[in-house]
Amino acid sequence: MSRLRMALALASAAALTACATAQADTAGPKSASSSELPKRAENPYASTYAPYGSQTTVIENANIYDGAGGKIMGGTLLIEGGKVAAIGTAVDAPADALRIDAGGKWVTPGIIDIHSHLGNYPSPSVDAHSDGNEVTGPVTSEVEAQHGVWPQDPGFSRALAAGVTTLHILPGSANLFGGRGVTLRNVPARTVQGMKFPGAPDSLKMACGENPKRVYGSQGRMPGSRMGNFALYRITWQKAVEYDRQWDAWDEKVENGTAKAKDIPKRDLQLDTLRGVLDGEILVQNHCYRADEMAGILDLAKEFGYKVSAFHHAVEAYKIADLLKENGTCAAMWADWWGFKMESYDGIRENIPFVHAAGACAITHSDDDIGIQRLNQESAKALADGNRAGLNILPETAWTWIGMNPAKALGIDDEVGSLEVGKRGDVVLWNGDPLSVYARPEKVWLDGALLYDAGSGMRPVSDFELGQPGEGDTK
Amino acid sequence: MKTIHFSGAAAIAAAIAVTAPAAAQDFTIVNARLIDGTGAAERSNTTITVRNGRVANVGSGGAAGGTVVDAQGAYVTPGLVAAGSVLGLVEVGGVASTNETRSSKSPYSAALDMADAINPASTAIGVARIEGVTRAVVSGSPSGDLFGGFGAAISLDATDPTPLMNAAAFQVIDMGENGARRAGGSRAAAFARLEDALSEAAAYARAPARYGDGRSEDSLLTRADAAALSRVIDGSAQAMINVDRASDIRRVLQLRSDYPRMKIVLAGVAEGWLVADEIAAANVPVVAVPMRNLPASFETLAATQSNIGRMVAAGVKVGVIDAGGPSVSPQLPQQAGQLVAQGRIPGATGLSHEQAIAAITSIPADIFGLTRSGRITPGARADIVIWDGDPLETASAPTAIWIDGNEQPMTSRQTKLAERYNPANADTGLPKHYTRPR
Numbered sequence: 001m002s003r004l005r006m007a008l009a010l011a012s013a014a015a016l017t018a019c020a021t022a023q024a025d026t027a028g029p030k031s032a033s034s035s036e037l038p039k040r041a042e043n044p045y046a047s048t049y050a051p052y053g054s055q056t057t058v059i060e061n062a063n064i065y066d067g068a069g070g071k072i073m074g075g076t077l078l079i080e081g082g083k084v085a086a087i088g089t090a091v092d093a094p095a096d097a098l099r100i101d102a103g104g105k106w107v108t109p110g111i112i113d114i115h116s117h118l119g120n121y122p123s124p125s126v127d128a129h130s131d132g133n134e135v136t137g138p139v140t141s142e143v144e145a146q147h148g149v150w151p152q153d154p155g156f157s158r159a160l161a162a163g164v165t166t167l168h169i170l171p172g173s174a175n176l177f178g179g180r181g182v183t184l185r186n187v188p189a190r191t192v193q194g195m196k197f198p199g200a201p202d203s204l205k206m207a208c209g210e211n212p213k214r215v216y217g218s219q220g221r222m223p224g225s226r227m228g229n230f231a232l233y234r235i236t237w238q239k240a241v242e243y244d245r246q247w248d249a250w251d252e253k254v255e256n257g258t259a260k261a262k263d264i265p266k267r268d269l270q271l272d273t274l275r276g277v278l279d280g281e282i283l284v285q286n287h288c289y290r291a292d293e294m295a296g297i298l299d300l301a302k303e304f305g306y307k308v309s310a311f312h313h314a315v316e317a318y319k320i321a322d323l324l325k326e327n328g329t330c331a332a333m334w335a336d337w338w339g340f341k342m343e344s345y346d347g348i349r350e351n352i353p354f355v356h357a358a359g360a361c362a363i364t365h366s367d368d369d370i371g372i373q374r375l376n377q378e379s380a381k382a383l384a385d386g387n388r389a390g391l392n393i394l395p396e397t398a399w400t401w402i403g404m405n406p407a408k409a410l411g412i413d414d415e416v417g418s419l420e421v422g423k424r425g426d427v428v429l430w431n432g433d434p435l436s437v438y439a440r441p442e443k444v445w446l447d448g449a450l451l452y453d454a455g456s457g458m459r460p461v462s463d464f465e466l467g468q469p470g471e472g473d474t475k
Numbered sequence: 476m477k478t479i480h481f482s483g484a485a486a487i488a489a490a491i492a493v494t495a496p497a498a499a500q501d502f503t504i505v506n507a508r509l510i511d512g513t514g515a516a517e518r519s520n521t522t523i524t525v526r527n528g529r530v531a532n533v534g535s536g537g538a539a540g541g542t543v544v545d546a547q548g549a550y551v552t553p554g555l556v557a558a559g560s561v562l563g564l565v566e567v568g569g570v571a572s573t574n575e576t577r578s579s580k581s582p583y584s585a586a587l588d589m590a591d592a593i594n595p596a597s598t599a600i601g602v603a604r605i606e607g608v609t610r611a612v613v614s615g616s617p618s619g620d621l622f623g624g625f626g627a628a629i630s631l632d633a634t635d636p637t638p639l640m641n642a643a644a645f646q647v648i649d650m651g652e653n654g655a656r657r658a659g660g661s662r663a664a665a666f667a668r669l670e671d672a673l674s675e676a677a678a679y680a681r682a683p684a685r686y687g688d689g690r691s692e693d694s695l696l697t698r699a700d701a702a703a704l705s706r707v708i709d710g711s712a713q714a715m716i717n718v719d720r721a722s723d724i725r726r727v728l729q730l731r732s733d734y735p736r737m738k739i740v741l742a743g744v745a746e747g748w749l750v751a752d753e754i755a756a757a758n759v760p761v762v763a764v765p766m767r768n769l770p771a772s773f774e775t776l777a778a779t780q781s782n783i784g785r786m787v788a789a790g791v792k793v794g795v796i797d798a799g800g801p802s803v804s805p806q807l808p809q810q811a812g813q814l815v816a817q818g819r820i821p822g823a824t825g826l827s828h829e830q831a832i833a834a835i836t837s838i839p840a841d842i843f844g845l846t847r848s849g850r851i852t853p854g855a856r857a858d859i860v861i862w863d864g865d866p867l868e869t870a871s872a873p874t875a876i877w878i879d880g881n882e883q884p885m886t887s888r889q890t891k892l893a894e895r896y897n898p899a900n901a902d903t904g905l906p907k908h909y910t911r912p913r
Contacts, residue, residue: 123769123770123771124770124771124772124773124776125771125772126772126773154769154770155769158768158769210569318893318896319896319907321898335869336806338602338889339565339566339567339568339599339602340567340568340569341567341568341569341570342567342569342570345567346892347889348889348890348892348893348896349889349893350893350897354893354896354897354898357898357899358898369769369771370766370767370768370769373766373768374766374809377809377812377869378869380868380869380870381809381869381870383870384869384870384871384872385872388863388872389893389897389899390897390899391898391899431819431820432819435870436868437808437809437812437813437815437816437867437868437869438812438815438816438819438867439816440816440819440820454820454821455821457821457822464770465770465776468770468776468777469721469746469749469776469777470746470770470776470777470778470779473777473779473781474779474780474781474817474820474821474822474823475768475778475779475780475781
C-alpha cells in the first residue's frame with residue numbers, strides 16, 4: 001500500500017503543477033475520470049530551503065571522523081557544488097579551490113540532534129513562546145511541530161556554533177500522540193519553510209509513561225495510568241487501521257479507474273498522520289524511559305503493523321538492548337541524565353555504549369538548548385564510560401551516535417550523517433580533538449556554504465537579539 | 476613500608492581493603508601530577524603526605540614511610556566542592572516525598588533549615604562521590620516567599636553517617652524575576668518585601684522577647700523567620716542572593732549601605748560581566764553556572780560563557796555552581812571545562828586550567844566557609860582525588876578518592892546496575908535479579 005500511495009502522490013503533484021492551486025476535498029460527486037477527482041495538496045508548507053552560496057573548498061591535512069565509523073589521519077576533504085566531492089588521503093582538488101590547511105586539526109560531519117525543541121520552546125522561555133505541547137488532549141497527531149517553530153530562536157545560532165547542522169524538532173511528551181516532528185537544516189531563516197530539510201520524512205512523536213498519565217489523569221481524563229496509556233494507544237491505532245483500509249480501498253479504485261467522487265472517504269488529519277506511519281512514510285519517535293514500557297511499545301507496533309524508528313530518552317535501554325536490536329529500533333539517549341523523575345531513576349552512565357555493544361543503534365540526543373551544544377562532549381563521556389566498563393569502542397565509532405545513527409533514525413541517511421561522496425557538504429572544522437571538552441568549531445559549513453567562522457566572527461544574530469545587551473557576543 | 480603501584484581503582488581498593496582501618500589512614504601519594512585547587516600552576520612528580528586526615532606535607536621526593544600510593548603521573552586534585560547542590564535533599568526530583576527543596580505550603584520561609592532534611596543515605600550522594608565530589612553546599616529553593624531558608628554544607632564521606640559540616644551557614648534569597656513573582660508581581664514588590672523583612676528582623680534582633688508587640692495581626696514575617704533573618708543582618712549567616720540582570724545586581728549591592736554587616740554572595744549572575752567592576756569593588760563573591768549562553772529570560776539577555784572569565788579578569792571571586800541541571804548529580808568538571816574552552820574562542824574570555832579547577836574546589840569552599848577544604852596544601856583536609864585523565868575532560872573519571880583521609884568506595888547504585896547489565900559479563904542463566912554486584 002505504501003508504494004501505491006507514493007505513486008498517487010507523484011500523480012497528484014503533477015496535477016498540482018498543472019492547475020497551480022490545490023482543491024479542497026469537498027468537491028461534489030463527479031464522474032469517474034480520475035483527473036476530475038478531488039485532489040489533496042501534497043506537501044503543503046513545503047521546504048523553501050536552498051543551499052547558500054558556496055565555493056569549492058578543500059580542507060587538507062585534517063584528521064577526520066567521517067560519521068560512519070571511519071577515521072582518516074592526515075586526510076583531505078573536497079567540497080564542491082555544496083556536496084562532499086572527495087575524501088581520503090590522496091584527493092585531487094581543482095586548482096581554483098579555496099584551500100584550507102587544517103594543520104592536523106579535526107574535521108567531522110555536522111552534528112545531527114534527533115531530539116530538540118529549539119523553536120517550539122525557544123528563548124526567551126516566556127509563556128507566550130510555549131508552543132511545543134498541545135496539552136488539550138492526549139491524542140493530537142494532527143498538530144505539527146513546524147507550525148510552532150519560531151525561526152528567530154537564538155538557540156539555533158548557539159547550536160550552529162557547536163557544530164549542529166541538522167536537527168529534528170519534536171512536539172513535547174504531554175500527549176500519547178503528540179503530533180508531527182520536523183527535520184530542519186540549521187540555517188538562519190525568516191520562516192520555518194526556509195529551514196525545512198527538503199524531502200525529509202515527518203515523524204510522529206509518541207510518549208510513554210509518566211507525562212501523559214499525569215497530565216490527563218490529573219484532569220480526571222484518560223489516561224490516568226500506564227494501563228490507560230496503552231488502552232488509548234490501541235483504541236487510536238485501531239481507528240487508524242480502519243481509516244487506512246478505507247483510503248487504501250479508495251486509492252485502489254482511483255488506480256483502476258472505478259473511483260467516484262461521491263465515495264471519497266472523509267479526511268481526518270489526526271488519522272492521516274497515523275496512516276502515514278502505517279504506510280512507513282512517517283517515522284515514529286517515541287519518548288519512553290522504562291525498559292518494560294519500551295518492550296510493550298514494540299509489541300504494540302507489531303499488533304498494529306508499524307515500526308518504531310527510535311525510542312527517545314530511553315534511560316533503561318540498556319536493559320533491553322537485545323530487543324532493540326531485534327526490532328531494528330534505535331535508542332536516543334543522554335549520557336548521564338538520571339533521577340529527575342521516577343522513570344529516570346535507573347539511569348546509568350553506560351547506557352549509550354551498552355546499547356551500542358549489543359548491536360543496536362545508539363544515538364546521543366539533547367532535548368535541551370544547552371545540551372545540544374555539547375553532543376560531542378556527551379558522546380565522549382559515554383564512550384569513556386563504556387570502555388571503562390570493559391568495552392572496546394573506538395572514538396570514530398562513537399561519532400556515529402551523532403552522525404549516521406540519528407540520520408538513519410530520521411530517514412535522511414542518504415543525504416547527511418557522514419562525509420561520504422555525494423552527501424551534503426555539512427562539515428565542521430574543530431579547533432582541537434572534537435571529543436575533548438576543550439574543542440569548539442572553528443568553521444561550520446552547510447551544503448558547502450560557510451555559515452559560522454569563529455576566527456572572523458561570522459555568526460548569525462537573530463532578530464530577537466538585535467539591540468539587546470550582549471548582541472553579537474561570542475556567547 | 477608498603478607501596479601500592481597505582482594502576483587503577485581495583486588495585487587501590489584491594490590494597491586498602493586489606494589495610495583500611497575505621498579511622499583515617501596515614502598514607503603518602505607519590506608521583507602525582509598535582510593541581511592543588513588554589514589556582515597555582517600544575518606540578519608534576521609531587522608527593523603528598525597525609526596524616527590524621529589532613530594534608531601534612533606537599534613536596535617532592537619519596538615517602539617517609541607508611542602506606543604509599545604511586546599515582547604513576549596521574550592527575551591529582553582536591554575533592555570537588557559542589558555548590559548550589561541538592562545532594563542529600565533530593566532522591567528523585569519528580570517524587571515530592573523525596574524532594575526537600577521546596578516548602579511552598581509551609582508558613583515558614585527563612586526559618587527553614589536544610590540541615591534538618593539532609594539524608595546521607597541518598598543514592599545520589601554515592602553517584603556524585605565517584606565523580607570526585609567530596610563536599611557539597613546544599614540549599615533549597617524559595618517557594619512561598621523570597622527566602623529559601625538556610626543552606627548547609629556536607630561531607631560526602633561514605634564512612635561518616637553524620638556528614639553535616641556547616642549548618643545554617645547561609646540564607647537563600649530570590650530576587651530578580653523569581654523574587655518579583657514571589658513578592659506579588661514586580662521587582663519593586665520584591666525589594667519592598669525584602670527591606671520590610673530585614674527591618675522586622677532588625678527589630679527582632681534589638682529585642683527578641685518583645686518581637687511582635689504592638690504589631691498588626693497581618694504582620695508578614697513570622698517570629699521564626701525574623702529570628703533567621705536577624706542572622707543575615709548581623710552577618711553570622713551569609714545571604715546568597717539569586718540575581719541575574721545587571722541592574723538587579725547593582726540594586727542588590729546597595730543593600731549593604733543599609734545593612735553594612737550583611738555578607739552577600741551573588742548567585743546566578745548571568746549578566747555579571749556587564750557590572751563586573753562594581754561587583755569587584757564591592758568585594759562580593761559570586762557563584763555562577765558556566766553553561767549559560769542563551770537569553771532564557773529577559774533578565775539573562777547578555778548571558779555568555781565568557782561571563783565567568785570576564786568577572787574573574789575584573790577581580791571578582793567566582794565559584795562554579797551547577798544549579799538547574801536536569802540530574803541530581805553535578806557535572807562540575809564538564810562545567811569547568813567549558814571555561815577553559817571558552818578562552819580558546821577568538822573574542823571570548825575563559826579561565827586557565829588551574830583557575831577552572833579552583834572554581835570547583837577552593838573557591839566555592841572559601842565562599843561558603845569550608846575552611847581547609849578544596850585544596851591540597853599543608854593543613855588542609857585530605858580530600859584527594861586521583862584521576863585517569865585530565866580531570867576536566869568528560870572522558871575522565873576518578874580512580875581513587877579520599878575524604879578526610881578516608882578511602883572511599885568507588886561504587887554507587889548506578890555502578891551496581893551497570894555491572895548487573897554489563898554486556899561483557901557472562902549470562903548466568905538466571906534472571907538479572909539474582910546478580911548482585913559488589
